[in-house]
């Protein structure tokens with residue numbers, strides 16, 4: 425268990441993580457934590473290690489050293505499905521929808537503990553399986569309404585626009601009733617109207633459902649509007665953390681961006 429000094433442990437804590445790729449140190453002793461009920465921003469220049477950190481937290485990569493905790497439980501190197509079962513969901517920079525399934529089916533697939541997954545239930549308890557399927561469908565329709573995609577329920581997910589796919593990703597995480605959602609560049613490729621909708625939804629889920637968010641984003645307008653605190657990563661570790669306005673005005677942050685490939689995000 426993580427040390428907590430009597431206080432409630434953070435929903436996510438990363439301690440001294442290191443990850444090398446063929447001699448390149450992508451994550452270099454990174455430590456940070458995310459407090460429950462926040463929308464925490466994770467920013468930093470290209471190549472700072474943000475996506476790699478997400479992959480380490482969610483079990484897609486194994487760290488060379490260091491630990492990851494959720495609510496004090498050590499989840500270092502657990503496989504992705506085990507991390508998911510601890511209430512941690514993520515989205516990807518490039519949405520990973522099932523293109524040949526409908527939008528509704530994409531959502532229904534995510535619901536946890538489906539009775540129909542077990543052969544014996546289908547055979548011995550068909551009514552229970554059907555009742556649960558109806559329940560999951562209703563939940564999926566509710567989620568679709570929330571993200572304004574009801575009119576696309578029967579559309580193949582592969583035919584959605586880039587922005588709609590981002591909303592579908594958020595909808596998929598909602599189906600899993602997560603405690604912590606890691607969003608990788610939710611606004612990238614999304615038009616202003618959909619981006620506002622996305623921001624509204626994220627804030628609603630935090631406020632009304634108690635979901636915590638850790639959000640990688642290059643769109644500083646969105647970060648400033650939505651995130652508090654903001655963590656800045658540079659060269660594989662945490663450079664600083666603060667209120668959005670503190671981060672924006674910090675000279676070391678500016679320097680990290682100017683030293684990076686593309687200047688300030």
Ligand SMILES: Nc1ncnc2c1ncn2[C@@H]1O[C@H](COP(=O)(O)OP(=O)(O)OP(=O)(O)O)[C@@H](O)[C@H]1O
Nearest residue numbers: 445448449450468469470471472473474475476477
């Ligand atoms: N699978 C991999 N194999 C080899 N190198 C990798 C791999 N994944 C990431 N890297 C390298 O690790 C470093 C950190 O990359 P990462 O994608 O985590 O940065 P980032 O902060 O998410 O960047 P961006 O904002 O551009 O998405 C980069 O130098 C990248 O080239």
